[in-house]
Amino acid sequence: MTTSAAPRVARRRPARRTGAAVARPGFAWAVPATLFFLLFAVVPLVLVAVLSFTSWDGLGSPEFTGLDNWKTLVHDHTMIQSLWLSVLITVLGVAVQTPLSILLGVWAAGRQRNRAVLSAIYFVPLLLSATAVSILWRALLDPNFGVPAQATWLFGDGNLFGRQTSAIGVLVFVGAWQYTPFHTLIYQGAARAVPQVLYQAAAIDGAGTVRQFFHITLPQLRNTMITSMILMVVGGLTTFDTVLILTQGGPGTDTTISAYYMYQRAFKSFDFGGGSAIALVLVLIATVISLVVVKVSGYDTMRSSSEGL
């Protein structure tokens, strides 16, 4: 095992096969990025756990208060409701975006010219910040000056933000508008990687487009589906910008999902300890999900993208 002294040690190692040992970079090459990442991502992650046991108003120094924040949190009705809402919005998001992005992705994987041109338009929402997208839709759906005010036959009183069901509907819709293009892109890449021989063989056996889709394309996209869904889950659980701009968690607390509740507790009510506890719950959920991804997908053991062919 060669680590920090690798350059010189490696060159003196006995030659293999071609007669020359390959000089390998030492651990030092990874140090700047690792230190930077530890300092600004991992240390805060540890701190969030520490802060969750303190009381801090954002100005003075945090004071250790033991399990107080956690005891409050367990009995906090809004917190429990926010977790359910996060789950609901995430599940609805996955249910809406997955079929859409698979269909669009498989379609866009064709190499026809018109598909390439249309795809370029589809990917535009990818370029917009969540802030810009939310503001755009907030303006379009404005109760007084937006589309609903003109199409009352479709939208009733036109105030989509006034009821829980329609407010959740708006959040899911806007989320799908912004993120479906991203997942479409993932599926497009995966669909292009499906070996053509499979389709040729199926065509010889007389399978039509629909059967080919269900019996070849879908099974071949299985791993991509797992990855894409997990990204949707992590993204959905941490939805924040959309809620802040579109509904402010309302009406009442009807769309106050956990990430938004955390922000409110910390930066609006200046209860940074309580906010940290909520944040830690989010971290734990996200970490469990990502550990599952790393295990399931074999990310960490992969050596080359051309492996297995």
Add this chain to the structure above:
Amino acid sequence: MKRRPNYLAGLGSLVWLFLIGLPLYVMLAATLQSRSDYSANGPLALPEHLTLHNYTEDFSNGFGRFFLNTVLVTLAVVAIVLLVVPPLSYAIVRGRGRITTGVFRLFLLGLAIPAQAVVVPMFYVISKAGLYDNLIGVILPTAAFSLPVCALILTGVMRDITADLYEAMAMDGAAPWRVFFQLVLPLSRGGLSTIVVFSALQAWNGFLFPLVLTQSDSSKVITLGLFNFQTEHGIDIPGLLAAVVLSMLPIFIVYLFARRALVQGLMGVGGK
């Protein structure tokens, strides 16, 4: 390659085109008309009297400053990423031993740390470091949070450099730094442009860190400018949407010229 047209997906794709295109059209149309015209005619009407007034007014409301701040943040984030990620990926791909594997796992797990989860301690750290309401305080966490994805993308690209190329360099007795500059970097140009585009996009569109780490107008970035505009003058929809268009303009230009790098990069995030 002969495949029959896929009618179902074709139809769906047209519906989707409508869903994507219509809001974008309404947005552009709204920004080109006066506020009174927009309120009178509603969002779906064709604009009657075209004007650029909304755009000029945004600039007189301080958008130039927000724009400049965003450019600074973006350049700094890209610079940090370019400085630290290539050596990191090189070490991950070519290094031997447990430590480099451990480092790679660290960054993989880092993918799952949501920025929302660390804003409170980030606020604590940045305030204590005296960087609150300072662009540097926004740059550092933003760069740190784009490292995992960039590392993953570039590592994937570097893994495709075949072993015989390294061996050929080893025959010349090249040291790691020579291998890095003469072989690895030139062969990962595609990956490098991808991580530049990706980290620039992250920085340009970043919202949460600026939201909790800055306060005054002089250190506002453009997304925060949009948010403030919305909370303060939400009723001025054409002006607000003009600001949205301005905020996406530079990215749109990059998209026109570097679509491949961008698309490849985002594809890599999900596919690998």
